[in-house]
Amino acid sequence: MSVPQRTEPREALGGKAEAILAAAERAFLAGGYGAVSMDAIAREAGVSKATVYAHFSDKEELFGAVIAAVSERFGGFSALELDPRDIECSLITIANRFLALIMSPESIAVNRIIIGEVTRFPVLGAVFWEAGPERVRTQIETFLRRAAEIGSLAIDDARLAAEQFVSLVRGEIHLRRLLRLGPEGDAANLAVAAESAVETFLRAFRPAG
Amino acid sequence: MSVPQRTEPREALGGKAEAILAAAERAFLAGGYGAVSMDAIAREAGVSKATVYAHFSDKEELFGAVIAAVSERFGGFSALELDPRDIECSLITIANRFLALIMSPESIAVNRIIIGEVTRFPVLGAVFWEAGPERVRTQIETFLRRAAEIGSLAIDDARLAAEQFVSLVRGEIHLRRLLRLGPEGDAANLAVAAESAVETFLRAFRPAG
């Protein structure tokens, strides 16, 4: 399977190709790789199967294109504009953004499919990691470093602290959602989870005195 | 799909049934549900396909039997004999046991397949959660509660603290392993991860003074 590193924006593709990619994305994210047939994708896109094959050489390439496109969409996490002086408020904002990102139905679906298919398509792991978790952690790491420099936090290793922050915020709700346990949209619960995580993080990293 | 709640021990099954179940486990854990054919399982078990169907009514039932058997094998986590007075040492022991459990190739394979197939087989999520993460967290929660009672830790909500401990220890290495990033057996790295997590946890929950 080949995963295009930079996908053309969808507008640059022909109308049919765009429709096929969108249909494939919906189908794959909902059903996984193996359970979705090219027939179903063609039907959902409103084209014939031959047209699908005119744009994507085979099922694997189509799948790769979908994963690349979806992964790209998760690069939008930013923490740069937050004020490291108001540390608790900023961390809670970051935690809430992070949770909103990883708990969205789309993100959950992507996680499921990548984890489930990485044995068959080993490339997926790296593609997803670099487009998703790695970028997010870098953003948070940068914020923590700034906070440490001005004395808002007592952090020795900013990279490790960012890892731990992310892990604390993710908590067990993410895995529970991946396993389809518990409700889907529970926004109140997410806010509570974010606050608990930040509280513990601050107990560990707040400057002494 | 039906997931038998208590599986008969394998010795109680006939030799062929045992071989089939073992072969199916190897195949499913290595390749996932969709990518493994009944032909392949029969071949690996050294029997004909008809014999497979004589013991398991269809592919789904065989899969359910595999998942139930594997899940049962993850109930062995215990922290009851550890001494809550030597809190740092005990927590490091727990962290190392936990990491050894969740980072084992078998555990990783089970995680992948359950997360990947939970959309197709919604039962899997609950079966796995209760047999795995839930049991482990309960054990750790009990230990933390004992430690809090004797003043080794300053914990308000033991359940939440256990969640956070588990999340900190799991860190990002677990997801990286799920995605097939990084080396497989890196024991030294696991020990470092365990220590970092415990260090942060203790900074947050060590009694003041």
Add this chain to the structure above:
DNA sequence: GTCTATAATTGGATAGAC
């Protein structure tokens, strides 16, 4: 590029003999 129709293969499941 796009369609209809079809080839070629795979894979789940079964019939029937022993």
Add this chain to the structure above:
DNA sequence: GTCTATCCAATTATAGAC
């Protein structure tokens, strides 16, 4: 229970007309 041989449905992929 076990095997060989087979059925049948689904699925990937392509041929050929327009």
